[in-house]
Structures are given as structure tokens and as C-alpha cells.
Amino acid sequence: MTLPLIQADNMFGLLFAFLGLAAFGFWSERTRLGLWVSGVILTIFAGMLLANLRIVPFASPFHDMVWAYVVPLAIPLLLFKADLKKILPESGKMLLAFVIAVLGTVAGVLVGFAVIDMGPAGHLVAGALGASWIGGSMNFAAVSTANGLVADGTLTAATAAADNVMAAFFIAFLLMLPGLAWLLRLIPSKIIEQEIHAHEHPEEEKEPVLDMGALALQLFLAAACCFVGFETAALLGIPKYGVLFVTVNALLIANIFPRQMHKLEGGFTLGMFFMYLFFGVIGAAADIVLMVETAMPIFLFVFIMAAVHIAIVLAGAKLFRIDLAEALVISNTVAVGPATAAAMAAGKRWHGLVTPGVMFGVLGYAVANFIGVALTQWLG
Template sequence: MELPLISADNMFGLMFAFLGLAAFGFWSERTRLGQWLSGVVLTILAGTLLANLRVVPFASPFHDMVWTYAVSLAIPLLLFHADIRKLISEAGMMIAAFAVAVAGTVAGVLAGFYLIDLGPDANRIAATLGASWIGGSMNFAAVAQALGLNENGALIATMAATDAVVMVVFMAAILTMAGSRALLRFIPSKIIEAGDDGVAHKEEAKPPLDMGALATLLFLAAACAFGGRLIGEMLGMPGYSVLFITLIALALANLFPAYLAKLRGGFDLGMFFMYVFFGVIGAGADVVLMVQTAMPIFFFVLVMATVHLAVVLAGAKIFRIDLAEALIASNAVAVGPATAAAMAASQRWRLLVTPGVLLGVFGYAIANFIGVGLAGFLG
């Protein structure tokens, strides 16, 4: 096989390539194509292109470093605002919608697992994708690492790429549902019928960069990662360190919410680490091997998404949940807080922006545990 332009042992060359991919991902979010496909999808595709053009290797010590360190730091940074008391006080009935959406994903995982043959790693594949559809890409990475799937770069890349493709279709589907008059007759919505709340909302100016806050957040994230891995090793469960990292981060978020609220930029920093991770995922994709394994995974994710939506709509009807609240909760669970907030804002459902973010972050908080639990149950 032809050697890549940047060899596997060229650490600075690989840093140049993958930090460039992260920068590309953030930039692409502001483009029309990026808003349609998402920066995540474009970063994964760009990483795949670089690897298959033999610019970067499919695997390297740098890849392993990103899996081990970048993901472990990203988990706390994305969870430091998961204040459960704030969620309960501000989300209201959307907590019920969130529970229904999580149940929908779990039901989708079970349906897909028993309907689609995913091979010898079926329980781990299903659990990892299920975690992604309860939390997000951070949970995909964490559960894959906990279950040992990160050792198979081609499989992980196939799962991530397929997941991203179905996610785009899913987003298009729920946006269409938001404007469906027929669906409104089946599941009423006072929020949709009211339209804009009539309040002028100015886009908040971002505060200036605070290096002291970022340094403190990195220190706290490293403390969570250190503590989580230490506990995992002491209990003889090093593979499940991500769960202990998650628990420590949640404990800090709920013991010191006011202090952490003052430290801005942590979520963005966590997403930076995740974008480097997306590039690594894409670069692990040998397209020839991907084609051989993609179809079963594609049909699994399609079944999971379909069942998720069916359960969300049925639950909204049975429990008389407002259609807008059900769709934002579904978005927060299946895709994440950023897209849930963006959808609520774009539809002029102003009152649902904050609950959408809170529920999305709470999805991050619980998805690792549900994913690992599903793997054990299905195994």
C-alpha cells in the first residue's frame, strides 16, 4: 500500500492536518452547505478524503491520543452546565417529552438490533449508536471507547458517517413536521398556532475571550479525567473510566452551578476537541472497507430513527404534549442542544430555546450510562 504523505509517526504533521480539519469544521458551519449538512458531517467527509487520498494515515499514535485525551477532556467541558435543578425549574412539561424521546431511542435500538444483522459486534454497535441518539457525538465517542470499538477505525468511521447521513434526513423530517397542518390536527400545539411570541429578541453579544476562565475549565476537565481514570483503575474497570469522568463532571456541575456559570467558553472548547475527534473518525475510514459494512448499519440507524419518531408522536398524542415541545425534545435527544436551540429560534418558538439547550445537555449526561447498559443487556 502506498505510504501517506504525512507518516503515522510525524506528530507535528498530523497536528497540522487535524487541527486544520477542526478549523475547517467550525468555518463550514457558517456556510450554506454547512448549515444544511452540518459542520460535523463535512469534517468527517474531509477527514475521509484526506486519508483515502493518502495524505494522512488511517491510524497512528495521534489517532489514539485523540481518542484517549481529547474525548476525556471534552466530556466534562460539555457537561459543566448540566444543572439538574435548573432543568427541572425551566423545562416544565418538556421533561415528559424528553423522557418519551429517550424511550423512543431505546425502543429504536431494540427494534433495529433484532431486525438487522449487525454481525458479531452487534450489541456494541447498537449501544454506541443508541448513545449518540440520546446524547450526541461526545457520547458516541465515549461509549465506543468504553466498549472497545475504537480499536476498529474502519467500523467507527462507517458508523459515524452513516449516523450523520441519517441525522440530516431526520432533521429535515422534524422541520417538515413543524409546518404540517395535518399533523397539527392530530397533535395540537398552542405554541405553533401562536407563532412568534411578539417579543423582540436581540442576539446576545459574545463576551470577550477570558483566558483565565478557559485555563480554569481545562484544569477542572483534566481533574475530572484524572479522577475518573483513577477510580476506574482502582475498581478494576479501566474500560469504563468515561462513566466515572461523567459522574465527577455532573457532581461539579450540580454542586457548584453558580461558579461554573461564570466560567464561559467551556462548551465551545469542548466542541473544539470534538471537531478534532471528527477529523480523526473520518480519517479512519477506508472507503473500500466501508462499502462492505455500511448497508446493515444504515438500515439499523434508519429503523432506530423511525421508531424514535413514531414513539415521540404517539407519546405526544397520548400524554397531550404540545407538538412543538415534542419536536424540540426529540431534536435535543437525537441531535443535541445546539440544533434544538437553533430549531426553536428559527421557528420563532422563543420560550423553547432554553429548555431545548438544557434537555440536550442532560441527554449528554445520561447517554453514556444508557449506552453501556444497552450493550450489556443486548450482549
């Protein structure tokens, strides 16, 4: 028998495997385990399992295609509703909390990098993780592509695994904090006091109608953003930073045509589907034996980064009298992403924080690529 079972040149076999992983990721988000550890982590580890059982290869042209084409296409799809003009007037002190949380992540990257030796590619890892803990997995993918971390598949997979596992523990920690009486005395929260005993349940969201015309238009615009972005980077002599120009193009469309883009449904979901393909690929790129030898310093780095981040967020909330609930939701949306921040706010019945949590998550998506690349260059 020739291993892996699905060879690197078998494109339909790899489509079968990785589209299955993406479907598994979406399905797992609705399970009890998926709600606890997230579909992202489950998809990454399912990809690892397939590769290390020698069902799919660790590397293939399909892997390269996902990195080169699928991830850049996902970026605009996830940013097309980033109407930044809505964020400032609706934010209150949450904009200040957002700035503090971003600074907390940057400080955590600097402290972790100073304390933990992650080898010669440590600055690439630090930059990608810094972007992830300001925006999310999309930004991890974009900065990993821009700074060249993707050249080492095992290191990329180890970094992504450490990132997502620590994120799961971080979410659990944030959910625990509002129940600490001493913390509420230290950082008061009218939101928690008013709604902690509320019994109403959040309304169920209606499933959006599938509009193929809207999806086709958004895919066209995403491809246009990528085409213009990478051509611009090539003309400037910096082709590996094409994803930054893709981000700029997507933000320009979102903010020049906010009403038109708001009417287009399904793009964000399609972008997340592309990202689940990416999650499966980075999991399948991991040789577990090599990853265990490589990942421990990265786990320690992420732990230090997360600890510094939350310490600065709580200190900033105390100093600037920011509501504890607002600070925790912003910490979640910066460190993990808008989806988990919205879920946290809804689950805690802080209904007024659901929308700001999503909006600031989008703002995190918008700035994280630039900060991640800047951190990579600085630390390198």
C-alpha cells in the same frame, strides 16, 4: 513517493492536518452547506477524503492520542454547566417528552438490533448509536471508547458516518412536520399557532469575551475529572469504564458549584473544538472501500432506530397532550443534540423553547453514557 504524504510518526504534520480539519469544521458551520448538513458531517467526510487520497494515514499515534486523551477531556468541558436543578422547575411537560423520547430511542435500538444483522460487533455499534441518539457525538465517542468499538477504526468511522448522515435527514424531517396541517389537527400546538406568523427576528448573540483564566481553570478541572475518574475505574477493576466516572465527576462539579461554573465562559466551545478533532480523526480512520461494504446494515439500523423514535414521540405527544412544538424540539435535542434543537426553536420563532431545548440536551449528555453502556451489555 512514499504514501501517505504525512507519515504516521510525523506529529507536527498530523497536527497541521487535523487542526486544519477542526478549523474547517467551525468555519463550515457558518456556510449554507454547513447549516444544511452540519459541520460535523463535513469534517468527517473531509477527514475521509484526506485519508483516502493518502495524504494522512488511516491510523497513527495521533489518532490514539485523540481517543485516549482529547475525548475524555472534552466530556467535562461540555458538562460543566449541567445544572440539573434548573431543569425540573422550568420544564413543564417537556420532562415527560424527554423521557418519552429517550424511551423511543431505546425501543428503536432494540427493534433495529432485532431486525438488522450488523455482525459480531453489532451490540457495540448499537450501544454507541443509542448513546448518540440520546445525547450526542460526545456520548458516541465516550461509549465507543468504553465498549471497545474504537478497536475497529473502519467500523467506528462507518458507524459515525451513518449516524451523522441520518441525523441530517432527521433534522430536515423534523423541520417539515410543523407544516403538516393534519398533524397539527392530530397534535395541537398553541406555540405554533401563536408564533407561526411572527415577524420578529431573534437577537444576535454576543460573542463571549476570551478569558484565558477561565479556560485554564476549566481545563484544570476537566483534567482532574479525568484523573480521578480513570483512577477510580482502575481501582474498581473496570478501567475501560473510566469515562462513566469522568461523567459523574463533571456532573458533581456542575451541580455542587452551579453559580461558579456558570460564570466561566468558553469551556463548552473548547470542548467542541476537541470534538472536531475527534470528528476529523474518525473520518480519517475510514477506508472507504471497506466502509461501503460494512456501512449499509448500519444505515438501515439507524433508519429503523430513527423511525421508531419519532413514532413513539408523536404517539406520546398525542396520548399525554404535549404541545407538538415542545415534542419536536425535545425529539431534536435527544436524537441530535442541544445545538440543533436550539437552532430549530429559534429558526421556527419558538423562542420560549430555545433554553429548555439546550437544558434537556445537557440532561441527555448526562444520562446517555450510562444508557449506551447498559444497552451494549444487554445486547451483548
